[in-house]
Amino acid sequence: MDALIEKGWSPHPFRNFVLKIHSRCDLACDYCYMYQAADQGWRSQPRVMSRALVRRVAERIAEHARAHALPHVNVVLHGGEPLLAGHRHLGFAATALREALPPAVGLRVSVQTNGMLLDEEHLRLFARLGVRVGVSLDGDQDAHDRHRRRADGRGSHARAVAAVRRLAEGPYREIFGGLLCTVDPRNDPVRTYEALLAHRPPAIDFLLPHGNWTAPPPGRASGSPATPYADWLIAVFDRWYDAPVRETGVRSFEAIVHLLLGGTVALEGLGLSPMRCVVVETDGAIEQGDALKTAYPGATATGLHVATASFDAALRLPAVAARQLGAAALAADCARCPVRRVCGGGHYAHRYRAGSGFANPSVYCPDLYRLIGHVRHRLAADVAGLRADGRTRVSR
Template sequence: MTERVVRPAWSPAEPGSIEALQVVYKVAERCNINCTYCYYFNMGEETAFDRPSLASGDVTEALARWIAQGCEELRIPCAKIAFHGGEPTLIGVRRFGEACRRLREIIEPVASVLLSIQTNGTLLDDQWIAAFAEHGVAVGVSIDGPQAVNDRFRLDRHGRSSFGRTEDAIRRLVAAHGPGTPLPSTVSVMHGDNDYREVYRYLRALGVRDMTFLLPDRNADDVEFISSGAAKQYGSCLSDLFHAWFSEDNTDVHIRFVDQMLDHFRPDVAPGQAFRRPRKENQVVIARSDGTVAIDDTFIPALGWYSGTPVCSTGDTSLREFLAEPVFLEVEETFNTLPGGCAGCRWRQVCRGGDLENRFSKRNGFDNPSVYCDAYKVMYQYVCDELVRNGYPGELITAKFGNA
């Protein structure tokens, strides 16, 4: 039996329904390194190679006008535009600066604009650092940890380490930090054999304060992974990250999954309440180098489903028309429906079955517990134990989540 979150009626195509539009702009559909775990190039979805390697100025101009029209029509107050790829710095610093200027000039009369870039850092130099400062661009750098950790998967196309250039980029960005120039954030893909207390200490020693750790992309057809019990090791890794963060006791340091998880432990928040919002906090749209738009491509691990989702052109489909595609309500409905296998779990109101792509199977669609179900159980129990040891009321945990 499935369980649904009680949530006010919502439609992404109705004015006033979205707090922020996040456009992930694939300005480069190629990459200069070859991360073996990359969902974009190495998970069977190969249409990127059919699109231009770099987005043109005309595509950027059309995208900016499409976003501005959509934000005005749907009364969206904020547009978050993330330069992405592939490797977005392949576009070159001059064209990047031109894109930033046009996006701001066209969109800011109707909505605030937040610009960011997610990069492997290997091409960054002082010109790039200056461009980020000039255009107010927040920078995220992909790095998995110290060199031995990073070299496990993040090699260039000749099998050589990309670590030195990436670490140097982070050091440059940290050194450039000042008023109006935020510290870089990092994104790390996890592996069960890594020591995440060490990884945390390494990133903090670089000066990083905002970190995101991602579980590797898998879906529920990965029977071998599920049956092996390997997910529990990832639970230990997540627990180690929480321990390192909690032990440092620095409120200026943020780990995304920790921030999201601890929302559920606030005394004034009922179980599952963090998921019940009348407006969509962050509606993701993917903009591609050929002028088309698509749904969130982090769903690519659910390729059997993702490959059938709509792709539209900014030239003939408005943002409102695109968001009226049934797939957006399908995603929302799926997110708000607990998989049948999760009904008796004490943590169901915290994880809601996990990320959708990790729930997908060819047989059951998204009606499966996450392949990382055991990882979450290990982590949540560890967090509860740590909180209680440090004075959090045990009876409140029982009231929220039941007994172990």
């Protein structure tokens, strides 16, 4: 780390804070990176982050914001399933965060939920406190219930859809943050997208299932040139891009377009911007992003705790610095790749291979290369159209 600083590198302060307000869940999704992954540390975590720890985390975030003159910070109340913490505890957490931060620092609080417990009382609370709500929904009933089931095997689609409708169709739409969908190539891509679109979400996030070279994701055989995830996403991209009017935002598509046009994005898994997110577990431990739990036990650990360490202490750790180095941290194959600025090497967790750590391309490398190439081709065709007749979709 000292050598990096001597070369002129400096750490980038965290702007995004994930609070594990509750460590358990009321679903048993078979692809879950918390409960089905190599790291089973959740078993020893307290179920709920105590009020004393919530206050301490809020103080640490405020300390970090002051030290770096941050204009705003984002805090996600997460889990497990955060709504298991209860209305009062969630309200306490959101209020404690606002009270701790200096008035000049903007605060955006959000909650990511499976929707099973999202009721009128939660919605009134979140609307009053300005907490945005994202819901995990994998498409229509067949697509969603393929993975997102309760412990007894029953599906969760009906309850999730009911939660989304409360957000989308009533007085709480202004706090509707969007939908999060995990990709399964067995589900029809366009039907899945249109099932999500039916709820008029302000944004959709399509997530690749977490996996790596040692534990590959479903259908992504090591060394195979097949691109099942790119094929799926390309079908959705074309449906989204060819719509006559903008129907919703799709973060990954918008990020790829922006990067191809020369911009930068702060989105984990695309681009070369430094990682600026940190996690606090229910016991107060400061950790790296949850997806690393799919690599090996202890992959997220920093050895730091909010009671005794600042977030600046985490910034000085080599494992955190490695995720802020951009192109300098890419594997040799990635450094030579023509789409490295857009791909950014892929999600850090997806690079892991036992024996070589994270110094590898993404296990999704063929999919990312194909998807980015397709989007680039569509943009190039639009640019050609602009030159010919002055009309284009590039600015959508």
